[in-house]
Amino acid sequence: MNLEKVVFGFFIVLAMTLNFGFFIGDMADPEFHHPYELFAAIIVNLIATVLKFGDRTQIGAIHLSTSLVADLQLITAAIVWAAVSGMGTDMPAGTMVSIVSLSGGAFLANVTSVVLLIVETIMVRR
Amino acid sequence: MNSILFLILRRMRTPLITLIVSYAISILGFTLVPGLDGQGKPWHMSLFEAFYVVSYTATTIGFGEIPYSFSTAQRLWMTFSIYLTVIAWFYAIGKIITLIQDPGLRQMITMSRFARSVRLLREPFYIVCGYGETGSLLVGALDHKNIHAVIIDAKQDRINELELQDYQSPVPGLCADARLPEILLMAGIQHPMCGGIAALTDDDQANLAIAVVVKLIRPKLPVLCRAENQDTAANMASFGTDHIINPYELFGEHLAMEIHALGNYLLHEWLTGVPGTSLPSPACPPTGKWVVCGYGRFGKAVIKNLERENIQTTIIEADPDLTGCTHCIVGSGAQAETLLQAGIEDAVGIVAGTDNDVNNLSIAMTALEINPDLFVVIRKNKHFNEPLFRKFNADISMHPSDIIAHECLAHLISPLLAQFLAMARSESNAWANQTIGSLVETVGEQVPETWEARITGEHAPAIVNLLGHGKSVSLATLTYDPANRSQNLPLVPLLLVRDKQSILVPELCTPLGIGDRILFCGKHAAKSAQPLLLINRKVLNYVLAGTDEPEGAFWRWVTSLRSTSKL
Secondary structure (H helix, E strand, C coil): CCHHHHHHHHHHHHHHHHHHHHHCCCCCCHHHCCHHHHHHHHHHHHHHHHHHCCCCCHHHHHHHHHHHHHHHHHHHHHHHHHHHHCCCCCCCHHHHHHHHHHHHHHHHHHHHHHHHHHHHHHHHCC | CHHHHHHHHHHCHHHHHHHHHHHHHHHHHHHHCCEECCCCCEECCCHHHHHHHHHHHHCCCCCCCCCCCCCHHHHHHHHHHHHHHHHHHHHHHHHHHHHHHCHHHHHHHHHHHHHHHHHCCCCCEEEEECCCHHHHHHHHHHHHCCCEEEEEECCHHHHHHHHHCCCCCCCCEEECCCCCHHHHHHCCCCCCCEEEEEECCCCHHHHHHHHHHHHHHCCCCCEEEECCCHHHHHHHHHCCCCEEECHHHHHHHHHHHHHHCHHHHHHHHHHCCCCCCECCCCCCCCCCCEEEECCCHHHHHHHHHHHHCCCCEEEEECCHHHHCCCCCEECCCCCHHHHHHCCHHHCCEEEECCCCHHHHHHHHHHHHHHCCCCEEEEECCCHHHHHHHHHHCCCEEECHHHHHHHHHHHHHHCHHHHHHHHHHHCCCHHHHHHHHHHHHHHHCCECCEEEEEECCCCCCHHHHHHHHCCCCCEHHHHHEECCEEEEECCEEEEEEEECCEEEECCCCCCECCCCCEEEEEECHHHHHHHHHHHHCHHHHHHHHHCCCCCCCHHHHHHHHHHHHHHC
């Protein structure tokens, strides 16, 4: 067992699960989507991205790119949230939908990342 | 470039993760710690507000307590986050700075820059290994002839010197060990535009290693090597090094040439000089008894060549056992009695050929005191002694760097030039004088340009087209001025190579054939005007027929009507 692999797998899977937790539920209802969950998803995704730095293999490059996609989508969602909630009024239902759908896109990218992780593990067979 | 990026990313992993984690902890804390708003009601920071506060605190900008004054609990957390995030920032910045200053990374960056600038070269270039005296002379001359060069040298200060040089075209240089195949590959030995490599380092073994690497990786690439030892030279020749330059042997040959065939020598010097410089007036060494001081590599080469010219020599050598000298006068040559013993009084010339500049000057001065009519040949070893030699003004000063650079130029400009010079050496002095006469008549007293023209579909489509139609084109066609056919371009054809046959100074009436290679020598204007004749059909037609042929179908028809009506 390799500790590096454990940490690596842990963060990638955690990024996906947190992302999923935020995404699941009625899209328009803010009750189902807690800001802390989005925050945690962003932080874990960022850490996962940094962990993927410096791998020169082809699969490593794809890993990095999926993570970058997820970061981009989640950070966009956070920016939208911060910008709209700063207006002082209640959040319109449409905004929540776009925030959640952005995180849904990030979730897909995270799923790809986990699939890659599984493929890599199966390929190596150790 | 890619590998550098990956290296940076990999080294930045820990600091970046530290930064992310410290931010996350601080932000989370701020949203959890209770505060009071303007009206004294309980208030919690939103995630975004917390991110904002942490961002300006961590970067030590410190806008203050925004949007409301902090509660004691918040200030407590702020104190904690300041130390946490600021330290994380400093750690990350410190890491980045260490990374930039890392010598390994810097070396990688310089190397990849060098490799890229070589890769981007789109014109023919030569690789010069060793940017010492010889290398800088050669690169200067190549640059003057608008030929690109790429330099590898093992010493950093020489590469720094290169950066200070004012060349017309950028000359990429790298401080590295040229013996490593990886470095040579980076310098472009596999590059399609690479025309050859000159190994000119002062280390014979390094030159040998370079030659081996190049001959293994790209056997067809011409390799010029400097070799001062016979063994190395033989070794180089054994695996097909294209040209081995031994400066001492070369000087010996030149000296012999000066004695018995001044014309040949002049021709050689003239064609391999830097264009635009004027020709130095030749010294004329006398025949008679010569005294040679120093029986090292230089002395041996001189004596071999002098003896071939049936000139009587006396050797003075300080250490006969080391140099393998059998009959000589033992002594340094700087003392008058040794020179007198060697018979300096009735000698016509003296060769001061030790490897010590001061000794050489002392020998020459002592000898001149005894016999003021002596012809003095002196060996220069170090470039920094140049002012001394200039002041002394010997009849011939031999400087290895100059000789090697000249020889390299002859081979690098065009293989035909080297062939011409080799053939010219075996011709008589009268022939050489006659050739020089005709050259001076057309080209003037300045060192001319030399270049090669090829009659191939790629290089001379106009001529090949005409030959393909069964018309005959003579060599004279290539000497007409494209702007005015009644005038001739200032150039002289020196050599025509057809298949295996080579014609020295071909007659102008020689008909051209496809595949011919011709070496021309002439003024710069002629060199730049001639390609027009080779490429442009209209210009060629004008030069041959004296009229501009109508181009379009209509005007051709009108012309044909006119010519029939005249009939």
